[in-house]
Structures are given as C-alpha cells and as structure tokens.
Amino acid sequence: MAEGSVDSPEELIAKQHRKEKKELQAKIQSIKNAVPKNDKKRRKQMTEEIAKLEADLNQKQEEELKQLKSPDIKTLTVDSEQQEESKQHRVTKAQKRRDKKAAQEKERECRIAEAEVENLLGERHQEGLKLSQKLAQQQLQIKEISSDGHCMYRAIEDQLPGGAMNVKELRCRTAEHMRSNMDDFWPFLTNPNTGDLFTTEEFEKYCSDVEHTSAWGGQLELRALSHILQLPIEVVQADSKTIKIGEEYNGEPITLVYMRHAYGLGEHYNSVEKLKEPVEDT
Structure with a gap:
C-alpha cells in the first residue's frame, strides 16, 4: 500500500x-478490586460476570470479522480507478x-460496570x-425477613421453637404487657411535636397501634x-456494639440483625440462621 493511504x-x-x-481488561480489573x-x-x-463479558466481546468481534469477509462487503477487483474509489468509499x-455501534455498546457496558462498582462500594453492601x-x-448468617412493618416481630417469630x-399474637401480648406495666x-415515650411525655390517651393509642x-x-x-418470652434478646449492628436486652433471663438468646440501609425506607430487622459452609467449586 502506498504511503499516505488509509x-x-x-x-x-x-x-x-x-x-x-x-x-475490557481494565474494566475486569476494576470489578475484581471492588x-x-x-x-x-x-x-x-x-x-461468572467476567466470563460473560469476555464471551460477549469474543462473539461480537467474531461476527464483525465474518461480516467483513462476506461478499457484500469485501472489496472486489475492478478495472477502472473510479470504480475502485467508489467501492472504497462504501466500505x-x-x-x-x-x-459507531461498537462505541455505543462499549459505553453501555462501561455504565453497567460503573453501576456495579458503585453498588459494591455503597452503604448497603458495606453494612x-x-x-x-x-x-x-458466632457461626451465624443473615436470614432475610420481608420488609412490611412487621419485620421485628417476624424475625422473633422465626426463631421461636x-x-x-405468630406475629399477631406477639403484637397482642406486647401491647398487653405495656399497658399492664x-x-x-x-417515661420513654414523648410527643414528637412538643417533646412532652405522652398523655394517657396518647399512651393508649401507642399501645393500640402496636x-x-x-x-x-x-x-x-x-x-x-x-x-413475655422470658428469653434474652440480642440485636447485632454493623457499626455499634451488640445491644443485649433481658440479660436476667437464661436460655438461648433470640438474635436479631438491625440494618440501617437495608431498603429504600432505611431501617429493617432480619433474623439469623446457622452459617452454611460454602460449596466448593469442582
């Protein structure tokens, strides 16, 4: 090919x-580091994600090479210089x-990788x-509980032998105990607007809501x-010491996991279960 030609x-x-x-290698390294x-x-x-990214790229590049070699794209021998220039222009x-298509696909993959890295570094993941x-x-792991306003009671129900x-009974017994005591x-309940202690009516409404x-x-x-259960209850938190309630009682404690960043609404309780050994790849 002559000097200066494309x-x-x-x-x-x-x-x-x-x-x-x-x-792609740079993106893979970024994912590994996160x-x-x-x-x-x-x-x-x-x-698995890296293997898919590599496979997708290989497939895309193979298809592009096949298209380049197909009869409708490859350059054919022509007699006149004018025809040769026209065909080169079409190629x-x-x-x-x-x-352009490859650049758009690359940009899309980069956005996906960046979002994945951001999620890995986010508050929820770190917590x-x-x-x-x-x-x-303690040879325990998190057991997910649905986020429906009953999560604390559901987590306790999950660990009762x-x-x-059930949740309804736990709520009923809790309200009864608070009314009776x-x-x-x-003394620990105040009006959020005035800061004053609850009135009798406000306290009753609080128990009714429970x-x-x-x-x-x-x-x-x-x-x-x-x-009510005559059992100790422990609340494990990410950045604070474990809260222990009812230490005067004996028996296996109920363990709850308190999460500040679990869902879009924020705070949430989960239950726990025995730690499962990871399955080794064969």
Whole structure:
C-alpha cells in the first residue's frame, strides 16, 4: 500500500478489536478490586460476570470479522480507478457504522460496570459485609425477613421453637404487657411535636397501634417481648456494639440483625440462621 493511504477495513477492525480487549481488561480489573477476597459468594458471581463479558466481546468481534469477509462487503477487483474509489468509499461508510455501534455498546457496558462498582462500594453492601463478619464469629448468617412493618416481630417469630407465637399474637401480648406495666414504658415515650411525655390517651393509642397496625417496633417493644418470652434478646449492628436486652433471663438468646440501609425506607430487622459452609467449586 502506498504511503499516505488509509488503512484497509481489516486493519481498522483489528485495531478496534485490540482497543476493545484492552478496555475490557481494565474494566475486569476494576470489578475484581471492588469485591472483597473473603466474600466467596460475591467472588463466584464476579467470576461468572467476567466470563460473560469476555464471551460477549469474543462473539461480537467474531461476527464483525465474518461480516467483513462476506461478499457484500469485501472489496472486489475492478478495472477502472473510479470504480475502485467508489467501492472504497462504501466500505469506509460501513466501517463507520460498525465503529459507531461498537462505541455505543462499549459505553453501555462501561455504565453497567460503573453501576456495579458503585453498588459494591455503597452503604448497603458495606453494612452487609460488616454484619456478615460479626455473625460469622458466632457461626451465624443473615436470614432475610420481608420488609412490611412487621419485620421485628417476624424475625422473633422465626426463631421461636415450634412456632410458639405468630406475629399477631406477639403484637397482642406486647401491647398487653405495656399497658399492664405502664410505669416501665411511659417515661420513654414523648410527643414528637412538643417533646412532652405522652398523655394517657396518647399512651393508649401507642399501645393500640402496636397491637392492631404494622407500626415499626424498637427497643421498648423488645424489652416487653423479652419479659413475655422470658428469653434474652440480642440485636447485632454493623457499626455499634451488640445491644443485649433481658440479660436476667437464661436460655438461648433470640438474635436479631438491625440494618440501617437495608431498603429504600432505611431501617429493617432480619433474623439469623446457622452459617452454611460454602460449596466448593469442582
């Protein structure tokens, strides 16, 4: 080829393919760096994701090479210089279309990878890692509970032997206990607008909400439940010490996981279960 002439379509696509492979390797390295080495489940998902990215790129590049070699695209021998220039012009336009499509696909893949990295570095993921590490010391792991306003009661129900009480019964018994021991709970309840202690009517409404609605439960309700069940209750948190309620009672404690960033609404309780050994790849 004479000096100053443009690259052939084969040379152009070879350059493009080398560039795409280099960019993919950079993206793969970014994904690997974002996944903790001790997170076996996530590392396995990462390996599958990387394999898919590589397979997709190889398939795309093979199809482009086949298209380049197909009869409707490859350059044919012609007699006149004018016909040769016209055909080269058509090949260049086809190459531009392929380059544009490849660039759009590359941009889409980059956005996906960036979103994945952002998720791995996000508050929810980091909180989950810390909680998993704490629970692993007790040979426990998180057991997901639905987020419907009853999560604390559902997590306790999940750990009661033989389904001793369901959510409705737990709520009813909690409200009854708080009404019967008003002096133990009233001093900790204040009107959010005025800061004053609840009136008798406000306290009764609070107990009624505990019993009949999906009002979210907290430490006061956990204290009542500890007395009702006569069991200790532990609440594991990512960035704080474990809260222990009802330490005066013996028996296997009920363990709850408190998450600040579990869902879009924020706070949430999960249950726990025995830690399952990861399945080794064969």
